[in-house]
Amino acid sequence: METPNEHALKFLPSMNILAENETREFLSGREAACSPLALKLFSVDGIRSVMFGSNFITIEKSSQDLNWSLLKPEIFSILTEYLTNGTPIISEGHELSNDMEISEEDDEVISMIKELIFTRIRPAIQDDGGDIEFVNFREDDGTVYLRLKGACRSCDSLSVTLKNGIESMLKYYIEEVQNVEQVDEDFEINTSTKEVEDEVKFDSEVKFESANLSPRSRDDPPNL
Incomplete structure (x- = not known):
């Protein structure tokens, strides 16, 4: 399945890959050591990244010069083999993590941001083969x-x-939000209120019922 990114394809297996709302991205074969399937996919020459969602797999190629018609047969062969032989997608002992759990330490603004991302933004991002x-x-x-x-x-x-979709929606509902920035894997920041955490334990049963999202204006909310 094509995505808005010409360098990435979204594959839709006939079975669930991970539990609902879970994702896992690998940017190199070294990172993929905990996943036999991801490690095998990286053996295909030209694969840049692999991401598993609950019911999809996104694979990114490393160069626009590589033709998907040459890569897809080997990718399909690997997926068919691994998804039919019962091999675990993620090896035992490697816990998945997620940033969307609302913890007791989160203030009201952060709780609202997480709720809005989880319920209204993330589904659209995942439809395009990505995650946030x-x-x-x-x-x-x-x-x-x-x-x-x-x-x-x-x-x-x-x-x-990022700007016309995500930032506009967050600013529409949460007056404290003034700007949205994309950061890479190596980004670290200290703030006056919190430090960035490397990983937050994920609770797939987390419920978003506490935050009260009210629009800041009467205009229609922005779309992603």
Whole structure:
């Protein structure tokens, strides 16, 4: 399945890959050591990244000179083999993590940001073969730091999605939000209120019922 990123394809297996709302991205074969399937996919010459969603797999190629028609047969062969022989997608002992759990330490603004991302933004991002990770909120200047993954990470329309879609929606509902910035895997920031955490344990049963999202204006909310 094509994505807005010409360098990435979204594959839709006939079975669930991970539990609902879980994702896992690998940017190299070294990172993929915990996943036999991802490690095998990286053996295909020209694969840049692999991301697993609950019911999809996004694969990104490393160069526009590589033709998908040459890559897809080997990718399909690997997927068919691994998804039919019962081999675990993620090896036992390697816990998945996610940034969307609302913890007791989160203030009201961060809770609202997480709820909005999880319920209204993330589904649209995943439809395009990507994912979105909340990194931090800087209270002193109203900046939300996010990390886009999968097909969205290197998409040519990333800046449009980030500013016209995600930023506009967050600002529409949450007056404390003034700006949204995309950060890479190596980004670290200290703020006046919180430090960025490397990983937050994920609870797939988390419910978003506490935050009260009310629009800041009577205009229609922006679309992604």
